[in-house]
Amino acid sequence: MAVEPIEEPRPARILLVDDRPTNLVVLQALLEGAGHEILTASSGKEAVALTTAGDFALILLDVMMPEMDGFETARRIRDEGRNGRTPIIFITAYKELEEQLLRAYVVGGVDFLYKPIDPEVLKFKVSVFVDLYRQRALVKRYSTQLEAANTDLERRVAERTAELHAANDELRLLAHASSHDLKEPLRTIANYTRLLDERYKQQLGGDAKEFINFITDGAHRLDSLLNDLLAYSEQLNPPRYAAACCDSEAVLGEVVMMLDVLVRESHAVITHDPLPQVGAEFNEVTKLFQNLIGNAIKFRGADAPHIRISAQQQNEKWLFSVKDNGIGIHPQHHGEIFGIFKRLHGREYDGNGIGLAICKKIVERRDGRIWVDSQPGQGSTFYFTLPEAV
Numbered sequence: 001m002a003v004e005p006i007e008e009p010r011p012a013r014i015l016l017v018d019d020r021p022t023n024l025v026v027l028q029a030l031l032e033g034a035g036h037e038i039l040t041a042s043s044g045k046e047a048v049a050l051t052t053a054g055d056f057a058l059i060l061l062d063v064m065m066p067e068m069d070g071f072e073t074a075r076r077i078r079d080e081g082r083n084g085r086t087p088i089i090f091i092t093a094y095k096e097l098e099e100q101l102l103r104a105y106v107v108g109g110v111d112f113l114y115k116p117i118d119p120e121v122l123k124f125k126v127s128v129f130v131d132l133y134r135q136r137a138l139v140k141r142y143s144t145q146l147e148a149a150n151t152d153l154e155r156r157v158a159e160r161t162a163e164l165h166a167a168n169d170e171l172r173l174l175a176h177a178s179s180h181d182l183k184e185p186l187r188t189i190a191n192y193t194r195l196l197d198e199r200y201k202q203q204l205g206g207d208a209k210e211f212i213n214f215i216t217d218g219a220h221r222l223d224s225l226l227n228d229l230l231a232y233s234e235q236l237n238p239p240r241y242a243a244a245c246c247d248s249e250a251v252l253g254e255v256v257m258m259l260d261v262l263v264r265e266s267h268a269v270i271t272h273d274p275l276p277q278v279g280a281e282f283n284e285v286t287k288l289f290q291n292l293i294g295n296a297i298k299f300r301g302a303d304a305p306h307i308r309i310s311a312q313q314q315n316e317k318w319l320f321s322v323k324d325n326g327i328g329i330h331p332q333h334h335g336e337i338f339g340i341f342k343r344l345h346g347r348e349y350d351g352n353g354i355g356l357a358i359c360k361k362i363v364e365r366r367d368g369r370i371w372v373d374s375q376p377g378q379g380s381t382f383y384f385t386l387p388e389a390v
Contacts, residue, residue: 012057012130013037017047017073018091019065027060030119031126044068048076051083057133058126059083060113063092074107087129089113186226190219244366245389246282248320249275252309255289262297272309276318279387284362289322291355292382296324301377316388317368323381329374338370359384 014036016027024040031038039056041047044065051059059077063070070090078084090104093115104112111125193215201209249272256263256270263270270293278285289309296307308323329337340357356370363370363384374380 011035011037012133013039013054014126014130015039015041015047015050015056015059017041017044017059017065017070018062019043020062023062027117027122030117030122034123034127034130036126036130044070044073044076047073048080051077051086052080054082056083056086058129059086059088060126061088061090063090063094071103071107074104074109078108084108087111087132089125089129091115091117186219186222190216190223193219244279244281244284245277246280246285247275248278248285248311248318248386251282251285252289255286255293258290259294259297262294266297266300266305268297268300268305268307270307270309273311275309275311275320276313277389278318279389280362280366284366285386288320288359288362288384291359292322295355296322296326296380299324299326299380301325301327313388314385317385318388319383319385321381321383323379325379328376328378329372329380330376331374334372334374337372 012035014031016024016038017040018024018027019042021042024042028038028040036057039050041050045068047059047061050056059074061070061074065073068076070092074088074090077086077088085108087110088104088108089111090109091113101112110129113122113125193212197204197209197212197216204212252272252275262268293307293309297305303325306325309320310323311318311320313319338356338360340354360370363386366386368385368387370382370384372380372382
């Protein structure tokens with residue numbers, strides 16, 4: 001929605017109230033030529049009726065009027081509401097009467113003009129209040145247009161979000177359906193290849209056995225790929241937990257137990273600082289640590305892996321770091337490694353390039369960030385933020 005250009009406000013409407021027609025003529029003559037819209041009332045009752053029907057930028061009101069004086073007229077105008085905040089300048093022949101001043105301010109008066117009226121003082125005071133009126137009118141129009149633009153933007157964002165959620169739902173369903181449909185023939189291929197190898201391995205030549213190994217290896221890799229694709233699809237539009245809370249140190253202990261075989265085989269050393277309670281689900285933090293620590297072990301260098309997990313508080317979030325002494329990552333790849341199916345290495349390293357993409361989804365769902373600081377041969381430090389525990 002395009003914001004329309006702001007036009008100049010219409011001429012300011014000024015109400016002149018005096019029971020003497022000659023005074024109204026004089027006031028009107030003094031204010032002519034300034035571009036104002038001048039209305040007049042010869043009694044308090046008429047003034048109240050006019051202010052009930054329309055808006056005014058300023059009211060010039062004579063104090064001494066029969067039946068309803070200026071103070072009573074101002075009180076009724078204020079009580080009526082439509083012009084309850086319109087500035088009123090009282091016109092009087094009496095000066096320095098404290099009782100008059102007090103009554104004027106109580107009923108909404110902002111200033112006095114004393115008779116005989118100085119034309120220049122009149123014009124100056126009127127111009128000041130008209131300028132204030134115009135500025136308020138412009139601010140109001142800006143606010144109205146801005147509110148309309150914000151409402152339209154919120155509507156479009158909501159529509160786009162709904163479209164994305166619908167697309168993610170379809171993608172998740174497609175991933176589940178595809179996995180189910182593909183896994184059945186894949187199991188058939190793997191089973192019959194195994195039977196072929198078991199029953200006829202004595203009759204098969206070296207090339208045939210190598211081909212069987214290729215088929216078996218391809219089936220295993222495809223099965224792993226389907227499992228990873230399912231794991232990633234589960235991160236699309238998952239339920240949002242309102243009051244998530246878990247002990248990240250307890251999660252780390254669970255993950256280290258899960259990776260026990262890898263830790264022993266690689267002689268990995270895993271240490272950590274005291275870790276906090278965080279505003280995330282246990283299984284979310286589990287996937288984060290499992291992928292990041294698993295990668296630190298997988299992409300190790302010549303030395304045994306040394307992995308350090310730390311956390312420090314920043315505002316209302318916790319900043320975690322997972323530091324290792326592995327092979328490192330070139331800076332040009334720091335952003336792309338969080339993409340789905342992104343691999344920087346060949347088949348010498350297992351995996352399908354899904355783990356960091358899952359980490360990114362989890363962290364962003366908790367309004368956090370994840371990034372890496374690394375250089376080739378100098379290890380890597382992965383950082384991510386999670387909210388404080390609710």
